[in-house]
Amino acid sequence: MASVNNARTLHNLALVGFMGTGKSTIGRIAAELMQFTFVDTDALIEARLGRTISQVFEQEGEAAFRQYEKSAVQELAREQRLVIATGGGLVMDPSNLASLKDHALVIWLCATPEAIWERVRAQTHRPLLQTPDPLAKIREMLAARTPSYREADVYIDSGLRPPREVAAQIAHQFHLARKR
Numbered sequence: 001m002a003s004v005n006n007a008r009t010l011h012n013l014a015l016v017g018f019m020g021t022g023k024s025t026i027g028r029i030a031a032e033l034m035q036f037t038f039v040d041t042d043a044l045i046e047a048r049l050g051r052t053i054s055q056v057f058e059q060e061g062e063a064a065f066r067q068y069e070k071s072a073v074q075e076l077a078r079e080q081r082l083v084i085a086t087g088g089g090l091v092m093d094p095s096n097l098a099s100l101k102d103h104a105l106v107i108w109l110c111a112t113p114e115a116i117w118e119r120v121r122a123q124t125h126r127p128l129l130q131t132p133d134p135l136a137k138i139r140e141m142l143a144a145r146t147p148s149y150r151e152a153d154v155y156i157d158s159g160l161r162p163p164r165e166v167a168a169q170i171a172h173q174f175h176l177a178r179k180r
């Protein structure tokens with residue numbers, strides 16, 4: 001686990017991790033507990049563009065989506081008292097992760113490929129999982145992304161406990177990190 005650098009000012013909390021690890025569900029509850037505002041980078045992009053993430057991928061491709069993601073990260077760096085749920089691929093750009101770490105405690109919500117698959121199998125809004133063998137794709141992408149997720153300050157397994165418990169643990173970790 002990366003140590004929290006004392007020089008940082010932790011104005012915000014950011015949740016990183018793979019699709020289907022509960023970043024939005026858990027983040028919303030954590031924000032409520034902390035009396036912070038909840039923001040989701042995908043929802044922010046959709047609101048700014050007036051299009052869904054699937055439409056952006058379809059019309060402009062993934063590279064364009066990653067640029068919108070980068071702008072969203074830059075926009076959020078100016079804010080305070082936010083719980084930020086990030087898109088699963090956002091931290092693959094090291095400058096996004098560096099920006100988040102500048103103002104937020106970064107928490108990785110981790111889960112096994114099987115737990116992730118259980119959560120996402122009934123959903124259709126994630127373009128990257130629209131493939132013949134989504135579980136294999138999850139395994140492959142998770143393996144490629146894990147080194148970036150490991151750059152987070154704190155790791156929490158979100159596959160094992162109810163969202164409210166995980167959210168309470170997140171709020172607690174934030175409290176502890178701010179006291180350091």
Ligand code: S3P
Pocket residue numbers: 017018019020023042053086087088089090125126127128
């Ligand atoms: C993506 C994850 C999605 C969304 C987009 C790409 C990814 O967000 O940003 O479909 O690259 O893992 P969630 O992690 O919120 O599903």
